[in-house]
Amino acid sequence: MVDALGERNISGCYGFPHTHPVVASPQLRETLELWTDSGHHIGNHTHHHASLNWVSGKQYVDDIDTAEEHLGDLLDRAPTRYFRYAMDMTGRSEYKRGMVEDHLRDAGYTVAPITAWFGDFAWIAPYYRAKVNRDGEALAMLRQSYVDAAEFHLRSHVRAARELWSTNVPCIWLIHSTPIASDMLGAILDRFADIGVEFIGLDEAMRHPSNKLLPPVTHLFRNHLERQLSAAGVERDQIPPEMAAAVLNASPLDGYDSFHVYEDRILKPIVKRVGGEWDWDWS
Numbered sequence: 001m002v003d004a005l006g007e008r009n010i011s012g013c014y015g016f017p018h019t020h021p022v023v024a025s026p027q028l029r030e031t032l033e034l035w036t037d038s039g040h041h042i043g044n045h046t047h048h049h050a051s052l053n054w055v056s057g058k059q060y061v062d063d064i065d066t067a068e069e070h071l072g073d074l075l076d077r078a079p080t081r082y083f084r085y086a087m088d089m090t091g092r093s094e095y096k097r098g099m100v101e102d103h104l105r106d107a108g109y110t111v112a113p114i115t116a117w118f119g120d121f122a123w124i125a126p127y128y129r130a131k132v133n134r135d136g137e138a139l140a141m142l143r144q145s146y147v148d149a150a151e152f153h154l155r156s157h158v159r160a161a162r163e164l165w166s167t168n169v170p171c172i173w174l175i176h177s178t179p180i181a182s183d184m185l186g187a188i189l190d191r192f193a194d195i196g197v198e199f200i201g202l203d204e205a206m207r208h209p210s211n212k213l214l215p216p217v218t219h220l221f222r223n224h225l226e227r228q229l230s231a232a233g234v235e236r237d238q239i240p241p242e243m244a245a246a247v248l249n250a251s252p253l254d255g256y257d258s259f260h261v262y263e264d265r266i267l268k269p270i271v272k273r274v275g276g277e278w279d280w281d282w283s
């Protein structure tokens with residue numbers, strides 16, 4: 001991913017790693033240093049990556065401080081101290097979010113929301129299965145659909161934001177560092193350049209007030225822009241369910257069903273580790 005960005009002269013991207021994996025596997029620190037040495041930055045994304053919906057405000061702010069203990073020196077290399085909520089989820093109550101927001105302000109953080117994403121985590125399990133199965137047809141479909149989905153969802157966020165704000169709003173785009181991302185980030189960036197995307201830094205994007213306000217909390221899995229859209233009753237275009245199903249069900253492999261991987265292997269172990277309460281809605 002560093003190469004894909006460097007080859008296209010894109011620098012100053014913010015990575016938001018949670019720090020639990022770095023403690024479990026200290027060699028991962030080298031990856032983070034490669035990232036910052038390559039002209040990119042690191043922000044705080046909590047230690048455990050628990051949703052604020054699962055834990056108390058106190059647990060959450062303690063987790064922010066724990067992340068800072070592990071990565072403080074890398075955070076300090078960035079021009080701005082940014083924090084991103086885990087899953088961009090800000091809890092079910094304004095009171096609890098307020099506790100976190102107060103803590104962040106006192107600790108000198110600016111919240112960097114997500115305002116354009118493409119559900120890229122959905123490709124993690126299918127891509128793994130297709131690789132294990134050496135399923136060339138599925139790999140090709142997954143790569144193509146991944147790039148197509150990135151374009152579709154970027155257009156969808158931009159169009160909806162324009163409807164809401166009557167002007168173009170700078171997007172804060174998310175991609176996770178996954179195997180398919182390292183294979184396909186270059187193709188996505190080229191596609192974005194082809195359709196006229198202008199790449200700007202996070203500081204510039206954050207100057208727009210839409211990226212700073214606090215849209216109403218929701219228990220649903222919605223990014224910062226989507227929470228604004230819900231509040232205003234604006235719909236965003238979604239890819240047809242049968243296309244999403246084709247990705248999620250591609251190249252079956254025993255024990256690696258997509259939702260089993262995302263819920264039972266990724267999310268629920270975090271809930272267990274932090275002693276939180278499982279609260280999730282895919283709708």
Ligand SMILES: [Zn+2]
Nearest residue numbers: 045049086087
């Ligand atoms: Zn995250």
